[in-house]
Amino acid sequence: MTIVNETYDVIIVGGGGAGQRAALETASSGANVALISKVFPTRSHTVSAQGGINAALGNIDKGDSWECHMFDTIRGSDYLGDQDSIEYMCSQASRTVIELEHMGMPFSRNEDGTIYQRAFGGQTLDFGKGGQAHRTCPAADRTGHAMLHTLFQQNVKAKTRFFHEWFAIDLLKSGPQKVSGILAMCLETGELRVFHAKAVVLATGGAGRIYASTTNAYSCTGDGLGMVYRAGFPLQDMEMWQFHPTGVAGVGCLITEGARGEGGILRNSEGERYMERYAPIQKDLACRDVVSRSSALEMKAGRGCGPRGDYMHLDLTHLPQETLQERLPGISDLARTFANVDVSKEPIPVVPTCHYMMGGIPTNKYGQVLTQDKLGKDTFVEGLYAAGECACVSVHGANRLGANSLLEIVVFGRAVGHHINDHIGDIAHEKNAEFDASLEKALGRVGFWRQGGGGESIDEVIQDMKKIMQEDFGVFRDGKNMQEGLAKLDVVRRRLAHASISDKSLAFNTRLVSAFELENMMAVAYTTAMAALARKESRGAHSRVDFPDRDDKNWHKHSLAFEGDRASTRAVNMQPNHVDPFPLQEREH
Amino acid sequence: MQTDEQDASNRVRWRCRRGMLELDSILTDFFDRHYHVLSFNEKALFEQLLQLEDQQLFQWFLSENLEGADDFIPIIQLVRELHP
Numbered sequence: 001m002t003i004v005n006e007t008y009d010v011i012i013v014g015g016g017g018a019g020q021r022a023a024l025e026t027a028s029s030g031a032n033v034a035l036i037s038k039v040f041p042t043r044s045h046t047v048s049a050q051g052g053i054n055a056a057l058g059n060i061d062k063g064d065s066w067e068c069h070m071f072d073t074i075r076g077s078d079y080l081g082d083q084d085s086i087e088y089m090c091s092q093a094s095r096t097v098i099e100l101e102h103m104g105m106p107f108s109r110n111e112d113g114t115i116y117q118r119a120f121g122g123q124t125l126d127f128g129k130g131g132q133a134h135r136t137c138p139a140a141d142r143t144g145h146a147m148l149h150t151l152f153q154q155n156v157k158a159k160t161r162f163f164h165e166w167f168a169i170d171l172l173k174s175g176p177q178k179v180s181g182i183l184a185m186c187l188e189t190g191e192l193r194v195f196h197a198k199a200v201v202l203a204t205g206g207a208g209r210i211y212a213s214t215t216n217a218y219s220c221t222g223d224g225l226g227m228v229y230r231a232g233f234p235l236q237d238m239e240m241w242q243f244h245p246t247g248v249a250g251v252g253c254l255i256t257e258g259a260r261g262e263g264g265i266l267r268n269s270e271g272e273r274y275m276e277r278y279a280p281i282q283k284d285l286a287c288r289d290v291v292s293r294s295s296a297l298e299m300k301a302g303r304g305c306g307p308r309g310d311y312m313h314l315d316l317t318h319l320p321q322e323t324l325q326e327r328l329p330g331i332s333d334l335a336r337t338f339a340n341v342d343v344s345k346e347p348i349p350v351v352p353t354c355h356y357m358m359g360g361i362p363t364n365k366y367g368q369v370l371t372q373d374k375l376g377k378d379t380f381v382e383g384l385y386a387a388g389e390c391a392c393v394s395v396h397g398a399n400r401l402g403a404n405s406l407l408e409i410v411v412f413g414r415a416v417g418h419h420i421n422d423h424i425g426d427i428a429h430e431k432n433a434e435f436d437a438s439l440e441k442a443l444g445r446v447g448f449w450r451q452g453g454g455g456e457s458i459d460e461v462i463q464d465m466k467k468i469m470q471e472d473f474g475v476f477r478d479g480k481n482m483q484e485g486l487a488k489l490d491v492v493r494r495r496l497a498h499a500s501i502s503d504k505s506l507a508f509n510t511r512l513v514s515a516f517e518l519e520n521m522m523a524v525a526y527t528t529a530m531a532a533l534a535r536k537e538s539r540g541a542h543s544r545v546d547f548p549d550r551d552d553k554n555w556h557k558h559s560l561a562f563e564g565d566r567a568s569t570r571a572v573n574m575q576p577n578h579v580d581p582f583p584l585q586e587r588e589h
Numbered sequence: 590m591q592t593d594e595q596d597a598s599n600r601v602r603w604r605c606r607r608g609m610l611e612l613d614s615i616l617t618d619f620f621d622r623h624y625h626v627l628s629f630n631e632k633a634l635f636e637q638l639l640q641l642e643d644q645q646l647f648q649w650f651l652s653e654n655l656e657g658a659d660d661f662i663p664i665i666q667l668v669r670e671l672h673p
Contacts, residue, residue: 039606047608047643145644148608165603187603218606218613253611333651334611337672508599 008034011197013168015041017409018388019203020151025417027158036163045217049144051258052136053406055093059114060134066090076122077397078540082573085365085393105150119261120402121285136403170442171231174430179384183442190506198427199420206389207524211354212470215254224390226520233371234560236392237359239532245291247353249311251338257402260284267313268303289541292352313347360392367416387412398540455500478545482533527561604639634664
């Protein structure tokens with residue numbers, strides 16, 4: 001088989017906000033940049049982000065500051081976030097939003113022409129003592145869409161070369177800790193191609209499809225994480241998954257936190273505003289993990305709504321018509337289509353639903369991918385970067401605050417671009433025996449699916465994996481269930497090694513893509529299960545019945561999971577560069 | 590050997606993959622259950638529809654507002670009527 005080789009300065013994998021921001025930064029500095037995306041870039045999952053992007057602009061609250069934003073983010077992370085990365089993100093936030101505004105992003109406006117800012121969960125003034133902050137900058141309830149289109153137009157102008165409907169299969173290594181390219185497949189023709197690069201940036205987004213119930217689009221299959229795992233590098237804090245409190249029951253579609261920011265109230269079957277009991281200060285706008293667990297507790301206590309008591313009510317009926325129409329138009333449409341509800345007259349049935357992966361590919365604040373040497377010392381992988389949801393930089397720690405994800409993708413997409421621009425002159429393209437061996441291994445994976453046959457269908461393997469993750473590694477976790485879940489998952493993982501696909505065609509072989517995606521999801525699921533069982537405490541989104549308290553003495557650290565079931569840990573960064581560290585405190589709600 | 594028609598069908602199914610779960614759900618469900626019985630013209634119209642932006646499709650499928658839908662109105666209404 002003849003394989004075409006192409007050479008670029010930078011290869012970006014993923015066309016969402018992080019990938020496009022990194023592409024823009026490098027391409028506009030003159031680098032030869034290719035962006036590879038399995039879907040057309042403006043159909044990336046960033047388009048789903050509704051509520052907004054956080055920045056302490058102070059347009060509503062004059063006393064707001066990036067230091068307060070930093071404090072909220074650290075506290076929200078349950079102190080698992082790296083303070084140097086969080087400091088960098090929050091201090092760059094206002095500049096980043098204004099950059100987007102200057103690129104043409106159509107933010108919502110105040111009457112005086114400044115960018116409108118709404119309240120979101122976990123945001124406070126005066127370091128938790130000054131009440132609710134208004135820090136989230138929206139473009140109506142279509143912020144991700146507006147951002148993605150703005151960045152796409154800028155990338156076209158900067159001459160980024162787009163390979164859309166191409167699937168990235170594996171990283172190609174030219175040394176034990178050096179990446180020099182990728183193998184990718186054109187969906188239209190089935191052609192395999194080697195892309196050589198001085199720098200490879202993974203920006204492949206989340207992996208929520210490992211759960212049976214998720215708000216994530218079908219494309220969120222953890223492709224970058226699978227590539228890193230198979231290359232022998234670790235995944236970090238994989239036990240940390242955010243469950244959004246308000247997914248439409250039975251469907252998963254997300255009702256943005258903006259609905260509660262604009263005054264929406266969660267009620268139980270008795271009509272009680274139950275968040276007043278669980279979080280007397282922040283109430284419905286408490287952190288997502290707190291709200292999700294509160295809803296789950298209400299259902300366990302028999303106060304869930306509906307005939308089976310298996311959902312809660314999100315009540316918007318008291319909101320003025322103009323608020324619903326102007327600030328939350330998409331929510332009314334969504335509730336009507338998927339729940340058959342008129343939000344002005346009836347509450348929306350909602351349940352906690354898998355929404356966001358806080359863990360991922362470990363990086364430093366420049367986006368360089370980190371691994372560990374045999375002595376447990378951090379080292380970075382030459383030529384490999386990651387940004388956005390696939391990365392764990394780690395600004396979200398054990399729990400992400402709403403509207404920090406759009407901020408993260410643009411801040412660290414840009415940071416990756418800066419670092420590449422500063423160092424690309426020192427890097428040479430490399431193709432050596434190790435590179436060839438790496439390519440051979442990747443081609444072996446393709447051959448397994450294209451030529452193999454007679455095995456179990458991948459559909460059953462996918463369904464079994466999702467069911468185990470939902471039942472044993474969801475909102476509530478306990479050791480016994482997780483131990484059994486891990487054993488079941490190990491069996492499912494072994495079945496995958498003997499599965500096959502019947503479609504052997506070349507053009508748009510979506511079964512082959514599904515098989516690759518399943519291998520990536522299995523890496524994500526298994527590392528999630530391993531890390532969740534190993535972390536014997538409750539912190540942020542990771543809530544264990546058998547270890548209900550946070551254990552800073554033993555578990556104030558990041559977990560790492562490698563291929564081959566090897567586990568390790570990394571210290572949490574407590575050394576910001578420009579402000580004093582924020583010491584550990586109990587979270588209050 | 591895969592036929593050109595099967596290739597085209599696979600291509601259309603892949604393009605039902607969108608950035609939003611809501612559209613994934615509506616479009617993929619429609620494709621799996623109804624695409625094979627569409628007329629040639631309806632199939633062509635559905636494929637053209639998939640070239641459009643997610644927010645546009647979201648508006649047409651999830652709201653009453655079909656502004657700008659023009660030639661796509663019949664296929665949009667069909668998808669909406671058949672949505673479970």
